[in-house]
Amino acid sequence: MKDGMLEFKDAPMFGRVMRNEELCKQVLEVILNIEIDHIEYLNTEQEVSAYNDARGVRLDVYLKSSDKVFDIEMQTTDTPYGKRMRYYQSAIDSSLLNKGEDYTKLVESYIIFICTKDPFDCDIPLYTIERRCIEHDIVDNFDEAHWLILNANAWAKDTDKARSALLKYIQSSKVGQDWLTQAISSEVKRSNSDSKWRRDVMGFMTYEMHYKGQISHAEQKGFARGCAEGEARGRAEGVAEGEARKNALIDKLLADNRLDDLKRSTTDEAFCSELYKEYGL
Numbered sequence: 001m002k003d004g005m006l007e008f009k010d011a012p013m014f015g016r017v018m019r020n021e022e023l024c025k026q027v028l029e030v031i032l033n034i035e036i037d038h039i040e041y042l043n044t045e046q047e048v049s050a051y052n053d054a055r056g057v058r059l060d061v062y063l064k065s066s067d068k069v070f071d072i073e074m075q076t077t078d079t080p081y082g083k084r085m086r087y088y089q090s091a092i093d094s095s096l097l098n099k100g101e102d103y104t105k106l107v108e109s110y111i112i113f114i115c116t117k118d119p120f121d122c123d124i125p126l127y128t129i130e131r132r133c134i135e136h137d138i139v140d141n142f143d144e145a146h147w148l149i150l151n152a153n154a155w156a157k158d159t160d161k162a163r164s165a166l167l168k169y170i171q172s173s174k175v176g177q178d179w180l181t182q183a184i185s186s187e188v189k190r191s192n193s194d195s196k197w198r199r200d201v202m203g204f205m206t207y208e209m210h211y212k213g214q215i216s217h218a219e220q221k222g223f224a225r226g227c228a229e230g231e232a233r234g235r236a237e238g239v240a241e242g243e244a245r246k247n248a249l250i251d252k253l254l255a256d257n258r259l260d261d262l263k264r265s266t267t268d269e270a271f272c273s274e275l276y277k278e279y280g281l
Helices: 011-017 021-032 082-096 152-157 161-172 179-192 195-229 231-255 259-265 269-278
Strands: 040-049 056-064 068-075 108-115 126-129 145-151
Touching: 011 056, 011 179, 011 195, 021 068, 021 108, 021 145, 021 161, 021 179, 056 082, 068 082, 082 108, 082 145, 108 152, 145 152, 145 161, 152 161, 161 179, 179 195, 195 259, 231 259, 231 269, 259 269
Parallel strands: 068 108, 108 145
Antiparallel strands: 040 056, 056 068, 126 145
């Protein structure tokens, strides 16, 4: 966010702009350097899980073409990616098959994380993560599951001009001479001019920051208790008390656009408890 305006890399703006089918298709083609016949949205910010009672994941942009599925995530904070991508993959795969269907019906999949910070500190614009045989180079991504992590901070080192321009725009909001960044910039400006939407989104982001602060505080309390009862137990209690419930609750309230309930839950503990029960948290 800059000067009170949302940027493309801000999660709400990213989700809104990527609902523009042509722009979304072009972003995918530039990132993957492939042609895509068409795309169909499986919903933005859709929650999927590996099985009924498992932890759900809310996908930023989840869509498919004729024979592929894509999940595109915008990441602006430092966070471990490996196990997160692994869980996303399992959740997506399980959502693609009905009970009893053969595994061969799984289509090719792409999980794409666009990061504004270098997750591996190697100053590389694109990290491609593929499964391989350690003992012998006998397979080439035999499961057709592709993980890509883009490092917008290294845009200048990307030899693909179109992708470099896109990464530069994501990192700095500086519009290039190419059609794609100009079109995205125009869409961002149009969205920012929607005062009601921007006001609602700013409210969501404010409350999300508030909840994150509460989570951090809960973790600190848990750690403090751990000094007396054992550090490991304190950390576990702090994480359980904070992230396992409040982080899950804010995700669900934001996904359901329940801003008033989110606001009330910050001051009304009884109402917050009712929400936990409602969402089974």
